[in-house]
Amino acid sequence: MEGTILRTENLQISFGDNKVVKGINMEIAEKKVTAFMGPSGCGKTTILRAINRLHELTPEAKVEGKIFMHNEDVYEMEAMTLRRRVGMVFQRPNPFPTMSIAENVISGFILNGIKLKTQEKNEIIEDALKKVALWDEVKDYLKKKGTSLSGGQQQRLCLARAVAMKPEVILLDEPTSALDPLSTAKIEDLLYELKGNYTLVIVTHNMQQAARISDMTAFFYLGDLLEYDDTKKVFTNPKNEKTQNYITGRFG
Amino acid sequence: MTPFDIRGTKRRQIKDRIFSGFVWALTFSCLIVVFIILFYLFEKGIGSINWALFTKGPKPVGEFGGGIANAIVGSLIVVVVAAIIAIPLGISVGIYQADNRGKRIAERIAVAVDVLQGIPSIVIGIVIYVWIVKPFGGFSAISGSIALAIMMLPPVIKSTEETLLLIPHTLKEAALGLGASYYHTVRKILIPTGMGGILGGCIIGVARIAGEVAPLLFTAFGNPAMVFSIFKPVDTIPKVIFAYASSPYEDWQRIAWGGSLILVVFIIILNTIIKLFENKWKVQF
Structure with a gap:
């Protein structure tokens, strides 16, 4: 595929005896939004977490097969380097509770021991907060704790935290499932705007969301990739019956 | 009906x-x-309670007055050094325990910590006497500190472990997901977030050892002179209370009461600090 950034090769993931991902071969396009869809327990989040190797925190998780980023095997890279290049936004907003709004934005630098000059710091903070449309709401309260914000604002702060590190890929694990519809709409708008500069991979249960913001949609079912195509095609003319049933709400 | x-x-x-x-x-x-x-x-x-109690050393029997300045200094030295030993060690073990739950070695450590908590303090004193005092040829403040540090470990370990377990797992994932090393994740996210509980455990530990006399009998021993060295025997407040309260001299008994009051006020202050910390360091997730 032209402009591929991530490629999996017979990716299999199991937790103990339970194989949740059964040999996935897929390519993820650069600077596009790719949505992972499918019923609960189909392995979407597991794949996402295998991409930045967060699955390694789960002792019984085992990955076979390969994931390449720009033809580099991510399992041969230093995990810390990989994670700096692949940002992540989680299901529930999780700003660092001891840090202020400003510190949360630059937490990636703080946590990596990268010293910034005051000017650089301010630029990064302003730039990242503007990118997630939070700047106007918080610019007078940058010293307040990140956790003092509302849920939707917190999630945008977490997005800013990821964006500030200028990653190549941002993984989003159901980023709006804990948010109200208004905050969800805001996040969706942001993702739509961000896709020019970043590769976004989003796991979602919300089909409208996938249809609205993604370029490519992958449909997973019980650990298999059943369908993977342009979002328009998947939603208007799915090839697989299961995909069709899922999209039309007959199961899932 | x-x-x-x-x-x-x-x-x-x-x-x-x-x-x-x-x-x-x-x-x-x-x-x-x-x-x-x-x-x-x-x-x-x-x-x-008078100025002399805080500024003067002990007087010989029959001579009125005198104080426990040497014991106050000795207690401070012994307790502070014990805290310096026990706190980093205890926090490290607590972090390990919180991160490795379910692993066999962690379970064994947990049992060991429980057993340690149940060991009578006098036994710890004897063990340190055999391990440290005898080989190094004499009683010393540092050997007392080591005995007290062992006693202080369980509360520090347990409070660290319990506090860290209350921190949502996603915070750790967020930090590691940003490319942070495990060290930075612990130092800049987990410890600051759990600071309230960890400090609370440390203070409980200090309060626990401050009034101990049994493990000091064989280690720090006692010393009527004012000493600022950790390698010499020192007097401590609880030891002075023990010695003076059981003496027949009224003036010594009076000083023992004064020492007891100082000790209790110290513990009350520590407990007040815990309460203040609990509110100040309360973290909202």
Whole structure:
């Protein structure tokens, strides 16, 4: 595929005896939004977490097969380097509770021991907060704790935290499932705007969301990739019956 | 006729009142004991609180006056050094325990910590006497500190572990997901977030060891002179209380009461600090 950034090769993931991902071969396009869809327990989040190797925190998780980023095997890279290049936004907003709004934005630098000059710091903070449309709401309260914000604002702060590190890929694990519809709409708008500069991979249960913001949609079912195509095609003319049933709400 | 479901309501209400009264009475009797002890201590001790108590060393028998300045300094040295040893060690073990739950070695450490908590303090004193005092040829403040540090470990380990387990897992994932090393994740996210609980455990540990005398009998021993070295034997407040309270001299007994009061006030201050910390370091997730 032209402009591929991530490629999996017979990716299999199991937790103990339970194989949740059964040999996935897929390519993820650069600077596009790719949505992972499918019923609960189909392995979407597991794949996402295998991409930045967060699955390694789960002792019984085992990955076979390969994931390449720009033809580099991510399992041969230093995990810390990989994670700096692949940002992540989680299901529930999780700003660092001891840090202020400003510190949360630059937490990636703080946590990596990268010293910034005051000017650089301010630029990064302003730039990242503007990118997630939070700047106007918080610019007078940058010293307040990140956790003092509302849920939707917190999630945008977490997005800013990821964006500030200028990653190549941002993984989003159901980023709006804990948010109200208004905050969800805001996040969706942001993702739509961000896709020019970043590769976004989003796991979602919300089909409208996938249809609205993604370029490519992958449909997973019980650990298999059943369908993977342009979002328009998947939603208007799915090839697989299961995909069709899922999209039309007959199961899932 | 009374309907089925409210039959016996009256009797249940009476039972309920009796039970509430019972709980209240028991709580009150606990409090009253604490207050009687404090009252008695203040009554007996307040008279011996004077400048000399804090500034002078002990006087020979028969000579009136004198103080426990050497013991106050000795206690500070022994307790502070014990805290310096136990806190980093205890926090490290606590972090390991929180991160490795379910692993065999972690489970064994947990049992060991429980056992350690149950070991009588005098036994720890004897062990340190055999391990440190004898091979190094003499009593010293540092050997007392080591004995007390061992006693202080369990509360520090447990409070660190329990506090870290309360921190949502996603915070750690967020930090590692940003490319942070494990070290930075622990130092800049986990410890600051759990600071309230960890410090609380450290203070409980200090409060626990500050009044100990048994493990010091074989280690720090005692010393009527003012000493600022960790390699020499020192007096400590609890040891002076023990020695003076069991002496036949009225003036020494008076000083023992004064020392007790100082110790208790110190513990009360520590407990107040814990309460303040609890509010100040409370983290909202």
